[in-house]
Amino acid sequence: GAVVSQHPSRVICKSGTSVKIECRSLDFQATTMFWYRQFPKQSLMLMATSNEGSKATYEQGVEKDKFLINHASLTLSTLTVTSAHPEDSSFYICSASSTAYGYTFGSGTRLTVV
Amino acid sequence: DQQVKQNSPSLSVQEGRISILNCDYTNSMFDYFLWYKKYPAEGPTFLISISSIKDKNEDGRFTVFLNKSAKHLSLHIVPSQPGDSAVYFCAASGLGTSYDKVIFGPGTSLSVIP
Numbered sequence: 001g002a003v004v005s006q007h008p009s010r011v012i013c014k015s016g017t018s019v020k021i022e023c024r025s026l027d028f029q030a031t032t033m034f035w036y037r038q039f040p041k042q043s044l045m046l047m048a049t050s051n052e053g054s055k056a057t058y059e060q061g062v063e064k065d066k067f068l069i070n071h072a073s074l075t076l077s078t079l080t081v082t083s084a085h086p087e088d089s090s091f092y093i094c095s096a097s098s099t100a101y102g103y104t105f106g107s108g109t110r111l112t113v114v
Numbered sequence: 115d116q117q118v119k120q121n122s123p124s125l126s127v128q129e130g131r132i133s134i135l136n137c138d139y140t141n142s143m144f145d146y147f148l149w150y151k152k153y154p155a156e157g158p159t160f161l162i163s164i165s166s167i168k169d170k171n172e173d174g175r176f177t178v179f180l181n182k183s184a185k186h187l188s189l190h191i192v193p194s195q196p197g198d199s200a201v202y203f204c205a206a207s208g209l210g211t212s213y214d215k216v217i218f219g220p221g222t223s224l225s226v227i228p
Binding site (some may be wrong): 004006036043044045046095105106107108110 | 148150155156157158159160163203207216217218219220221
């Protein structure tokens with residue numbers, strides 16, 4: 001079946017630094033990729049939707065300058081958390097969609113900003 | 115405003131019995147519904163889905179029922195097993211295509227007691 005590889009699985013960074021999270025579809029081409037974040041004991045919240053070669057569409061309340069999304073190819077999307085602060089600590093998950101496999105999720109990245 | 119609701123934050127069921135997880139949605143444009151299972155610190159795992167043209171879809175121990183008029187769906191797990199203990203997210207998508215962004219409910223934590 002379809003596999004989405006997301007890494008790193010865990011990252012700890014200092015406040016003010018930037019962190020990049022990668023999301024790759026390993027054996028299929030994803031027409032669209034989605035980025036979610038999950039706060040403890042809360043649901044997955046959609047942050048943004050990205051299509052290859054075009055600008056990401058951000059959900060209301062998500063700062064596009066803070067959460068930079070690059071979707072350079074049909075198999076790779078990256079999320080960069082810029083100038084991270086402790087309140088950005090969360091669990092980030094990507095999802096790739098394709099006509100063949102529907103939605104496939106990555107395993108998530110636990111970001112801790114200290 | 116929450117478009118996908120799971121009003122029971124938790125559910126406990128005895129092993130071997132049926133687990134019924136409920137989900138309600140408000141947006142009549144949703145036409146594709148999904149259930150995901152999630153363990154802590156991992157990405158969601160797809161379980162089963164249903165299109166709005168159906169009212170039931172079955173896959174092994176998992177059955178999803180959809181009542182469009184009531185904007186309600188439910189996931190039945192029978193027989194329940196201890197390994198089913200996890201958080202279950204109901205999700206909806208649509209707005210004209212089955213591959214639009216996915217909106218998640220808040221989740222229901224299922225505990226299957228041996």
